[in-house]
Amino acid sequence: MSSKLRLFVAVLIMAVSVNVASAQVPCIQVLYNEHFLAQVITTDCPSRQVELYVALFPVGAFVAGLEFSISYPPSVQWIGDTYTTLVVIGSSPTGVAMTWPLPLNGYSPVIVMQATVLTACDGTYPFESIDILPNTASGFRRLVTWPDYDTIDLSNTPAYINGFWGPPYHPPIPLGCDGVVPVKTATWGLIKSLYAE
Numbered sequence: 001m002s003s004k005l006r007l008f009v010a011v012l013i014m015a016v017s018v019n020v021a022s023a024q025v026p027c028i029q030v031l032y033n034e035h036f037l038a039q040v041i042t043t044d045c046p047s048r049q050v051e052l053y054v055a056l057f058p059v060g061a062f063v064a065g066l067e068f069s070i071s072y073p074p075s076v077q078w079i080g081d082t083y084t085t086l087v088v089i090g091s092s093p094t095g096v097a098m099t100w101p102l103p104l105n106g107y108s109p110v111i112v113m114q115a116t117v118l119t120a121c122d123g124t125y126p127f128e129s130i131d132i133l134p135n136t137a138s139g140f141r142r143l144v145t146w147p148d149y150d151t152i153d154l155s156n157t158p159a160y161i162n163g164f165w166g167p168p169y170h171p172p173i174p175l176g177c178d179g180v181v182p183v184k185t186a187t188w189g190l191i192k193s194l195y196a197e
Helices: 001-016 190-194
Strands: 022-023 028-031 040-041 049-055 062-071 076-084 087-091 095-105 110-119 127-133 143-148 151-153 160-161 178-182
Touching: 028 062, 028 127, 028 160, 049 062, 076 087, 076 095, 095 110
Parallel strands: 040 160
Antiparallel strands: 022 178, 028 049, 049 110, 062 095, 062 127, 062 143, 076 110, 087 095, 127 160, 143 151
C-alpha cells in the first residue's frame, strides 16, 4: 500500500469516527429585509408598518413543506401574512403549515413568507425578540424534504426590535443558526460496502 493511500485511509477513518460535527444547523429566521441582511430594527415615531421576512437557510435538501409559528412581542401588532405558496393552513401567530406544488430549493437561502406588522414607538419597550416557535397545533418547527418526505427539525436565532427611539442599539445578529449537527458513527467496512458493486 502506498504512503499516499495509507494517509488517505487514515484521514478517512478519523473523519468517519467522529460522532458530532460543527456545521450550519437547519435554520429558519425572521429578517427585516428580503436581502438576508437585517435582524435588528429600531422603531420610528409615529408607529409604522413593517414587513418581516421569514427565511429558510440552507438545509441540504429540496423542501416539500414547512410548519412553525411566530411569537410577536407586545410592541408588535400582527396585521397579516403573505406566502410564497397558495397551499397554506393557519397564520403565523397561531401556527402555519405550508407546502409547495414544486419543491423549494433548500440548498440556498430562500424567503418562505412575509408578515406585515405595526410597531409601537412610545419608548416603553426594551429590546424584544421575535422568535420562530413550533406550530401551536402540531408542536413542531420543522420541514418536510422532497422526494423522500423525511422531516427535519429547525433551529431559530431570534430577530430583535429596539423599542427605544435612538441608542442604545442591539448588536447585529449573525445570519443562520450555528450549532452542533449529529452524524452517524460508521466503520471503514460500512463505508467500503456503500461503494461495492
